[in-house]
Amino acid sequence: MVEPSIKAVRWLEFSHFIIDCYPGFIAPLLPFIAAKIGIEVAAAMTIISISNISSYLMQPLFGYIADRCQKRFFIFWGIIIASIFIPLMGYAKSFTALTMAIILGEIGVGFFHPQATSFVPIFCKDISQEKFHVGCFLSMGSVAYGVGALVSTKIYDIFGEQMLIVTSVIGILTAISMFWFVPKISGNTKEKKETVPFIKGIRDIFSHKVVRIIVFASIVKSIIISSFTMIMPFYWKSIGFNAFKIGIISCIFLATSTLGMLASHKIEKFIGCRYTYYLAFIATFISASITIWLLNINIYIAIIFYGIIGFFAFIIQPINVVMSQKLLPEYKSLISGVVGGFTWGVVGLMLPFLGYLTEKIGILHTLLGVSFLPLIFCLKIKLIPKQLIE
Numbered sequence: 001m002v003e004p005s006i007k008a009v010r011w012l013e014f015s016h017f018i019i020d021c022y023p024g025f026i027a028p029l030l031p032f033i034a035a036k037i038g039i040e041v042a043a044a045m046t047i048i049s050i051s052n053i054s055s056y057l058m059q060p061l062f063g064y065i066a067d068r069c070q071k072r073f074f075i076f077w078g079i080i081i082a083s084i085f086i087p088l089m090g091y092a093k094s095f096t097a098l099t100m101a102i103i104l105g106e107i108g109v110g111f112f113h114p115q116a117t118s119f120v121p122i123f124c125k126d127i128s129q130e131k132f133h134v135g136c137f138l139s140m141g142s143v144a145y146g147v148g149a150l151v152s153t154k155i156y157d158i159f160g161e162q163m164l165i166v167t168s169v170i171g172i173l174t175a176i177s178m179f180w181f182v183p184k185i186s187g188n189t190k191e192k193k194e195t196v197p198f199i200k201g202i203r204d205i206f207s208h209k210v211v212r213i214i215v216f217a218s219i220v221k222s223i224i225i226s227s228f229t230m231i232m233p234f235y236w237k238s239i240g241f242n243a244f245k246i247g248i249i250s251c252i253f254l255a256t257s258t259l260g261m262l263a264s265h266k267i268e269k270f271i272g273c274r275y276t277y278y279l280a281f282i283a284t285f286i287s288a289s290i291t292i293w294l295l296n297i298n299i300y301i302a303i304i305f306y307g308i309i310g311f312f313a314f315i316i317q318p319i320n321v322v323m324s325q326k327l328l329p330e331y332k333s334l335i336s337g338v339v340g341g342f343t344w345g346v347v348g349l350m351l352p353f354l355g356y357l358t359e360k361i362g363i364l365h366t367l368l369g370v371s372f373l374p375l376i377f378c379l380k381i382k383l384i385p386k387q388l389i390e
Contacts, residue, residue: 008183018144019112023105037095041231047095047102090163116137121133142261218320218339222344227354228306230351231358253307256310288367
C-alpha cells in the first residue's frame with residue numbers, strides 16, 4: 001500500500017491549476033495573434049483542431065498507460081512541456097510556428113492529466129477523502145482556464161505577446177517542486193492488474209449501447225463549448241473589445257462552467273439523472289439562442305447569458321464520467337480518457353469546418369446552427385434504460 005499523503009494530494013490539485021492555466025491562454029489571444037501573422041478564422045480553427053487531435057485523441061492511450069505505469073515521469077514532463085511551448089505562441093511569426101507551439105504545449109497537457117488524476121486517489125486515506133479531493137482536482141482545471149485567460153490577456157495588453165514566456169518560470173518551478181511533495185511510488189507498491197489489450201478495451205467501450213450514447217452526449221457538449229469558447233473571441237474582437245475584455249468574458253464562461261460541475265450532483269439528486277440531461281441540453285439551447293439574439297440589443301446582458309451557456313453545458317460532465325465508469329468499471333481510466341479526452345479530439349476534427357462556415361455565413365449564424373445540436377441529443381436520452389440511468 002502507498003502511504004497516504006495529504007501534502008501530495010494538495011500539490012496535485014495545485015499543479016492541475018498551474019498546468020491548465022496555459023491552455024487558457026489560447027482562446028482569448030488567438031484572434032490577435034492570428035491577425036498579426038495574417039491568418040483567417042478557418043486557419044486558426046485548423047490549428048486548434050490539430051492540437052486537439054494530438055492531445056485529446058491520445059487521452060485514452062494516456063489513460064491506458066496511467067493504469068499500468070504509476071510513475072511521476074508524465075506529471076513532471078507534462079508541466080514542463082506545456083509551460084514552455086504554449087507561451088512560445090507569442091513569438092510565432094507564421095502559421096507553422098504557431099501550430100507547433102500550440103500542438104507541443106497541448107501534448108504536455110495531455111501527458112499530465114491521466115497520470116495526475118490516477119495519483120489523487122492513491123494518496124488519499126479513505127473513500128470519503130478520495131471523493132472530495134478528486135472533485136477539488138477537477139474543479140481546479142476549470143478555474144485555471146479562466147485565470148489563464150485573465151493573466152495572459154493582461155500581459156498581452158500591457159507588455160505584448162512575447163512577454164508570455166515569463167510565465168514559463170512558474171510552470172518549471174512547479175514541476176521541480178514535485179520531487180519534494182509527491183513521493184515516488186516504488187515497484188513493489190504498485191497494484192497488480194490484469195493486462196487488457198488497448199484495442200479490446202476500446203472495442204468493449206464502443207460496443208456498449210448505453211456508453212455509446214454517453215460518448216455522443218460528451219461530443220455534443222464538447223461541440224457547444226468548443227464553438228462558443230474558440231469562435232466567440234473572434235466576434236468580441238470584431239466589435240472592438242481588447243484582449244483583456246475578452247479574457248474577462250472567457251473567465252465568466254469558465255467560472256460558471258465550474259459552478260455547473262459543482263452543482264451537477266445536487267441537481268441530479270433532486271430531479272434524477274434523466275431529467276438532468278434534459279435540463280442541461282434544453283437550457284443550453286435556450287441560453288445560446290438568447291445570447292446570439294441579445295448581441296445586437298444589449299451586449300452586457302448577452303455576456304450574462306453567455307456565462308449561463310457554460311453553466312448548463314457543463315452540468316453533464318461529471319454525470320457522463322461517473323455513469324460510464326459504473327457501466328464498465330473494469331476500464332475506469334480508459335473510459336475517462338474516452339469520455340473526458342477523446343470526445344474533445346473528435347470535436348477538434350470538426351473545427352476547421354466550423355471555421356470555414358464562419359467565413360461563409362458569419363460567426364453568429366454558425367453558432368446559432370450549432371446551438372440546435374443539444375435538441376437532437378434529447379431524442380437519444382429516452383433510449384437509455386431507466387434502471388441504468390437512475
